Amino acid sequence: MKFFVDTANLSQIKEAQDLGVLDGVTTNPSLMAKEGITGSEHILNHYKAICEIVDGDVSAEVISTDFEGMVKEGEALAALHPQIVVKLPMIKDGVKACKYFSDKGIRTNVTLVFSAGQALLAAKAGATYVSPFIGRLDDISTDGLNLIAEIRLIYDNYGFGTEILAASVRHTMHVIDCAKLGADVMTGPLSSIEGLLRHPLTDSGLAKFLEDYKKGN
Numbered sequence: 001m002k003f004f005v006d007t008a009n010l011s012q013i014k015e016a017q018d019l020g021v022l023d024g025v026t027t028n029p030s031l032m033a034k035e036g037i038t039g040s041e042h043i044l045n046h047y048k049a050i051c052e053i054v055d056g057d058v059s060a061e062v063i064s065t066d067f068e069g070m071v072k073e074g075e076a077l078a079a080l081h082p083q084i085v086v087k088l089p090m091i092k093d094g095v096k097a098c099k100y101f102s103d104k105g106i107r108t109n110v111t112l113v114f115s116a117g118q119a120l121l122a123a124k125a126g127a128t129y130v131s132p133f134i135g136r137l138d139d140i141s142t143d144g145l146n147l148i149a150e151i152r153l154i155y156d157n158y159g160f161g162t163e164i165l166a167a168s169v170r171h172t173m174h175v176i177d178c179a180k181l182g183a184d185v186m187t188g189p190l191s192s193i194e195g196l197l198r199h200p201l202t203d204s205g206l207a208k209f210l211e212d213y214k215k216g217n
């Protein structure tokens with residue numbers, strides 16, 4: 001399972017990279033705005049800065065909603081750095097753009113996916129990654145994890161190579177449940193990954209080992 005962090009914050013990305021288990025980064029226009037990154041030149045430079053920190057894939061989202069605009073923006077993003085994956089919204093022109101990029105060998109991440117049907121379309125269009133938003137489904141009393149299970153079943157039935165990128169992961173149990181269901185990737189805050197570390201028996205066990213060591217020395 002690949003671990004991505006869902007942030008445009010460079011120090012968080014560096015911290016995740018330093019942990020040694022980071023496989024990539026996802027961003028979106030809201031996350032860029034949260035870091036105060038505005039204006040196309042500033043945004044493009046920020047993507048380059050992210051690519052310089054992390055070894056893996058970096059999803060960069062287009063803001064156009066028409067096919068021509070998405071193609072123009074996506075080509076510029078892909079040309080920025082070999083690690084860039086073009087992130088496209090799950091709308092009709094997004095599906096067309098996904099097929100266009102897939103035919104050209106440019107990697108894509110189809111985002112804002114909330115149903116199995118949308119995920120099926122993304123795979124048919126040759127998406128590299130599909131991003132079902134589990135946290136946002138949970139927010140409206142719909143089981144986000146069930147969507148991961150449905151997509152896994154459908155992709156396995158037909159051998160689709162599109163990777164299931166469980167997005168809108170909010171906490172550590174989401175990470176564990178996505179791993180049980182066979183999601184290929186998770187993206188969430190660094191805290192959702194760091195939460196995997198914690199266990200009180202580890203802490204008390206270590207404290208006792210250190211205490212006993214001191215006694216014998």
Ligand code: E4P
Pocket residue numbers: 006026027028111131133135136167168169187188
């Ligand atoms: C995924 O690529 C999105 O950026 C993200 O996971 C959305 O998460 P949120 O629902 O916590 O905003």
